[in-house]
Amino acid sequence: MRLLTHNMLSSNIKGVANGFPLLIEVEKVIEKQVDFNPDFLKNIFPKIEWQALVQASRSMGYSELPEESPESSMLDSDDFLMKFHHVLLELHLEEGALVCPETGRKFPVNKGIPNMLLHEDEV
């Protein structure tokens, strides 16, 4: 699971008000090379919740993203784009879990696939 996906997901358990961002419990992180596509990055940038991305990248052991949400002018800097690209698309949570910040319910991630299906008593 890439951090882009993480940035889009929340815990949708019935009754949970703040299911975002999901905490990350890491068992195994891998890196996969992805073609660098600046246009895609610029398109997706305004839709990213920055704080959640920074938090997620820290829990995956990468700490080079700026804490503060960057200005959109930063998108012209190749150095920044490369980092953004790396965090968003190349870091994978292969094994681990996403944890609901409110209830502590764990959504397992196996073989890179997050299992977001709810149990009967959570629907």
Next chain:
Amino acid sequence: MWYLCVFFHRLLDYRKPEVESLAYLFGVNDALEWKLPKHHHPDSPFHFVNLPSEDIARSIANRSILVKGMYEVWGEGSSYEELEEAIRSYPEDQMLPYLSSDTTFKITVDSFGKVFSFQEQNDRIKGLSYIPFKGRVNLKNPDHKFWLIETDDYGVNNGLPPVAERRIFFGREIGAADRKLIPTYQLKSRNYLGPTAMDAEVAFLMANQALVEPGKLVYDPFVGTGSILVAAAHFGAMTMGADIDIRVVRDGRGPDTNVWSNFKQYGLQMPIGLLRADNNLPPWRPGLKEVFDAIICDPPYGVRAGGRKSGGRKLLKGVVDPYTVPDDKRVGHIPSTAPYCLSECVHDLLDLAGRMLVMGGRLVYFYPVLREDSTRNPFPDHPCFKLVASSEQILSSRYSRVLLTMVKIGPYTEEIAETARRKHLEFRENHLKWLEDGNLHSSVFAPADPQVTAAGDLKLSKDPKPKYRGKYV
């Protein structure tokens, strides 16, 4: 500028929408003008289309799946005498650049509705000697390709009107579809297949309808083995998929036979996200909207595969209270699911698309239609969307599927979601008959023998449908 657009004689209903979508993709914002050669049936493979430039015509033809060729017509007629007269009166300054001595060329003789022997082809090429070709012939890699295309009215067939009347066209090829894609991606050589994997040709058509291009983000909420996303990835899109069945998305049939391996097989960019999620209760964070450029899918409509959603059948009916999972069994618990009927599935799909598509983004999906349903129920609609194309593919005498292409034209708001929900309930009431669980399946598979079936099906045998060639018989 008018071009002759010759189609492959298949998937008739999909041909024009594909060209129209691609024209839009390559920057033509106005509706295209079409016309037919004289006395040709709308199902004819020959159409004239008005496009702003040769470059656009070439881009469309090269990207398309169903365009056999796009031609600049130098002359046409219903006999070779008429053809000669037409070519002789074609402006010389428009011909000469393609005939000069420093170019190479090739003439192909093609036909529709008949076959020419090699001798006949040669005679026809020699008959064109009045065109002042100065260049050298190169059959393998010519600079310019010329086509002589002849059609015949091949008399009656099954009592249907003829598709094309005798007509001869001569023209210069502008571009043609890359049909090599289809054998390359055909399902029989696909590594990981499911029972409802999308045929490669149709998957490419869907990707074209969705205006897929590099850098766009495409989502399939019923991803299965990823057969639709493979086509989108071929055109350079970033892809994401979800499925409720974790075995399909996570495990596949082993480490080298899964959704990932299908992308690896063709050297395509891997999906940037695959997850297990329920389309009925999507896990997207609140506030997330307008992220996908296109949503392309083949929803489970219960004929070959039925949809599932969270919650047990009894639980949803309120017969039993939710099963509380004991804490020690939470890990690895398999939640129960219930059948997911088509009308609900489509409503959820439209709601998701309304929220998650960018403005102008496209939702492309298949919707089943019962053919004896003479009222032709309208297709599902949503206030955020405009239907731009619907192409029918007949699957059996009972039912067909229609590829719907919808464009997002309005922003998604809470009020709109509420209106759509009310509309959906209304729609559901009117269609309950066959959209509910299993009814579509029984309509498709019930025996046709009038002694066995209920009164409703008797109508079928009394009023047989014409032998269909296409939509406009």
